[in-house]
Amino acid sequence: MPRSPTSQRLADAAIQLFNERGYDETTVDDIAARAGVSRSTFFRYYRSKDDVIFPDHDALLAKVDARLRASTADTAIVAVCDAVRIVLAHYVEDAEVSLRRYRLVGRVPALRDREIVSVARYQRLFREYVGDWLAGSPDAALRAELMASSVVAAHNQVLRGWLRAGGSYAPFEPLDHALQYIIRTFRHLENLERPRNGGDQVVVATFPRSADPDAVLDAIRAHLGSR
Amino acid sequence: MPRSPTSQRLADAAIQLFNERGYDETTVDDIAARAGVSRSTFFRYYRSKDDVIFPDHDALLAKVDARLRASTADTAIVAVCDAVRIVLAHYVEDAEVSLRRYRLVGRVPALRDREIVSVARYQRLFREYVGDWLAGSPDAALRAELMASSVVAAHNQVLRGWLRAGGSYAPFEPLDHALQYIIRTFRHLENLERPRNGGDQVVVATFPRSADPDAVLDAIRAHLGSR
DNA sequence: CAGTCGTACGATACTCAGTACCAAGACGAC
DNA sequence: GTCGTCTTGGTACTGAGTATCGTACGACTG
Numbered sequence: 001m002p003r004s005p006t007s008q009r010l011a012d013a014a015i016q017l018f019n020e021r022g023y024d025e026t027t028v029d030d031i032a033a034r035a036g037v038s039r040s041t042f043f044r045y046y047r048s049k050d051d052v053i054f055p056d057h058d059a060l061l062a063k064v065d066a067r068l069r070a071s072t073a074d075t076a077i078v079a080v081c082d083a084v085r086i087v088l089a090h091y092v093e094d095a096e097v098s099l100r101r102y103r104l105v106g107r108v109p110a111l112r113d114r115e116i117v118s119v120a121r122y123q124r125l126f127r128e129y130v131g132d133w134l135a136g137s138p139d140a141a142l143r144a145e146l147m148a149s150s151v152v153a154a155h156n157q158v159l160r161g162w163l164r165a166g167g168s169y170a171p172f173e174p175l176d177h178a179l180q181y182i183i184r185t186f187r188h189l190e191n192l193e194r195p196r197n198g199g200d201q202v203v204v205a206t207f208p209r210s211a212d213p214d215a216v217l218d219a220i221r222a223h224l225g226s227r
Numbered sequence: 228m229p230r231s232p233t234s235q236r237l238a239d240a241a242i243q244l245f246n247e248r249g250y251d252e253t254t255v256d257d258i259a260a261r262a263g264v265s266r267s268t269f270f271r272y273y274r275s276k277d278d279v280i281f282p283d284h285d286a287l288l289a290k291v292d293a294r295l296r297a298s299t300a301d302t303a304i305v306a307v308c309d310a311v312r313i314v315l316a317h318y319v320e321d322a323e324v325s326l327r328r329y330r331l332v333g334r335v336p337a338l339r340d341r342e343i344v345s346v347a348r349y350q351r352l353f354r355e356y357v358g359d360w361l362a363g364s365p366d367a368a369l370r371a372e373l374m375a376s377s378v379v380a381a382h383n384q385v386l387r388g389w390l391r392a393g394g395s396y397a398p399f400e401p402l403d404h405a406l407q408y409i410i411r412t413f414r415h416l417e418n419l420e421r422p423r424n425g426g427d428q429v430v431v432a433t434f435p436r437s438a439d440p441d442a443v444l445d446a447i448r449a450h451l452g453s454r
Numbered sequence: 455c456a457g458t459c460g461t462a463c464g465a466t467a468c469t470c471a472g473t474a475c476c477a478a479g480a481c482g483a484c
Numbered sequence: 485g486t487c488g489t490c491t492t493g494g495t496a497c498t499g500a501g502t503a504t505c506g507t508a509c510g511a512c513t514g
Contacts, residue, residue, distance in 0.1 A: 006462095027499060038464050049500070113344045120343045142405050145384040146377055153376035157369050178369050185412050233491095254470065265493045276471070 003055075007045045009035040014052040015100060023108040050114050053101055057118050060090050061125065068129050076133035077147050077186045080126050081179040084155045087122065088175055091159060095167040102163040123152045147186055154178035230282075234272045236262040241279040242327060250335040277341050280328055284345050287317050288352065295356050303360035304374050304413045307353050308406040311382045314349065315402055318386060322394040329390040350379045374413055381405035 003011075013034035017026040028049055032042045046052045064083050073079035091098045105111045126148035134140035158178055162171035230238075240261035244253040255276055259269045273279045291310050300306035318325045332338040353375035361367035385405055389398035 028501090029499085040464060040466095041462085043501070044462080047501090113340075116344055116347045117340045139405075139408075141388070142381065142384050142408070145380045146408065149376040149380035150373055153372045154369065157372040161368070178366075181366075181369065181373065255472090256470085267493060267495095268491085270472070271492085274472090 004045075006035070006037060006041065010037070010042060010045055011052055011055070015104075018053075018104055018108075019100075023104070023111065050111060053104065053111060054114060054118055056090075057121070060087065061121060063090075064122065065125060068125070075183075075187075076130045076144075077151075077183055079133075080130060080147060080151050081183060083126070084122075084151050084179075085172070085175065088155060088159060088171060092162075092167070092171065099163060099167055119152060119156065123148050126151060143186070147182070150182045150185070151179070154182055231272070233262070233264060233268065237264070237269060237272055238279055238282070242331075245280075245331055245335075246327075250331070250338065277338060280331065280338060281341060281345060283317075284348070287314065288348060290317075291349065292352060295352070302410075302414075303357045303371075304378075304410055306360075307357060307374060307378050308410060310353070311349075311378050311406075312399070312402065315382060315386060315398060319389075319394070319398065326390060326394055346379060346383065350375050353378060370413070374409070377409045377412070378406070381409055 010031060014026070014031045017030055017034060020026075021030075028042055029039055031049075031052070032039045035042075046055075064086050067083045067086055068079060071079040071082060073082060105115055127144050130147045131141055131144035134144055137143075155175065155178075158171050158175045161174065162169070237258060241253070241258045244257055244261060247253075248257075255269055256266055258276075258279070259266045262269075273282075291313050294310045294313055295306060298306040298309060300309060332342055354371050357374050358368060358371035361371055364370075382402065382405075385398050385402045388401065389396070
């Protein structure tokens with residue numbers, strides 16, 4: 001859906017004014033005036049003053065949700081990692097807007113809070129998805145929470161790096177790198193949680209050939225932990 | 228610091244009214260009136276209307292920060308896991324208040340958002356702490372973000388369970404259980420990240436003896452991943 | 455062309471959170 | 485007694501967000 005011209009003019013006016021005078025120093029009347037419309041019209045297009053900065057989160061959330069539902073991945077964590085790519089892709093798509101918003105949000109605490117809340121919505125979506133997927137398995141809720149928060153954290157980390165660098169590279173390899181961390185991690189966790197079907201499992205640790213034997217023993221003990 | 232009587236009366240009045248009429252339907256004037264003070268006085272004790280629900284987050288944050296600085300743990304993740312206990316302990320300490328707040332926050336979106344923002348502050352604190360600790364090691368920022376978010380997620384998960392159960396048990400064993408997940412996980416991650424000093428390392432995968440050979444190959448490939 | 459219906463806009467008025475400022479009382483120190 | 489400080493109340497203001505009404509414009513129909 002192509003945004004209406006009025007909506008676009010309002011967004012442009014808002015960004016301009018926020019950069020000129022700052023966010024708190026800009027009133028909705030100012031924005032409306034510069035866009036050449038009335039205050040009423042502003043609130044018809046945006047529910048609140050900060051909505052003009054975070055417009056399409058709802059649509060993006062819906063897209064992510066759809067992707068999750070349509071996923072054919074064989075693991076919850078893989079499905080979520082796949083879905084989070086959509087989010088990053090969306091930021092990269094109009095890098096201009098993302099960068100302007102990033103610089104603005106960095107200066108205005110109220111907007112930072114608002115962004116945190118938005119991100120939490122994605123995390124919640126992931127958590128519920130993984131929770132359904134794992135339903136019944138031990139510690140399902142906990143693992144769902146951990147997976148969701150990890151994926152979101154990885155995404156945020158990569159996104160922030162990309163934004164700080166001014167969007168000067170394609171951030172998808174870094175994202176995949178980070179997500180590999182997580183996938184390996186949770187595959188590892190699944191192994192930890194899978195002493196079933198008779199326990200006919202061989203546990204092996206890997207060490208540098210030069211390692212101190214005592215260190216090896218300590219590490220093995222730690223690895224086995226409270227299993 | 229024992230809270231002043233006026234502050235206490237205001238908090239009580241607010242809770243009462245929020246439960247009677249709902250949060251949005253209660254004005255600051257109402258609260259002040261029921262507490263028998265003026266509106267001005269309310270804003271002297273609480274910066275905003277929702278501050279009356281989330282009072283001592285700043286103090287708690289400071290306590291957590293102090294604990295981190297004083298930590299003698301040998302691993303960043305252990306230090307953070309230790310620090311997060313303070314937070315849970317604080318909730319458990321006055322379970323009454325925690326439970327009332329929990330029930331209220333569950334019904335009021337604005338308060339939920341506010342709580343999310345508060346939690347993010349802890350996460351940020353953890354992230355910076357771990358980031359400093361790991362400074363220089365590969366993927367330090369990413370790992371710091373992951374550790375911080377995981378610890379916070381585990382804490383939230385345990386806390387929510389405890390609150391949902393009406394605070395009917397001591398939540399510290401569940402917390403330790405969850406934190407064990409994380410500590411094992413990140414110890415694992417450190418191992419993955421240590422193919423240095425010559426790379427004279429043997430990589431070994433572990434599988435049930437009954438596993439399908441193709442599945443084994445796939446898993447090994449995935450495990451090696453982008454290493 | 456005339457009538458009409460729906461939509462988008464402007465204008466006004468209102469509620470309420472949050473800020474700034476000032477005046478009055480309480481209370482101890484001296 | 486008086487001075488200074490600390491707390492409170494009162495008053496006025498800004499600005500976000502809501503509700504409502506009237507109206508102009510265009511489209512569609514007869």
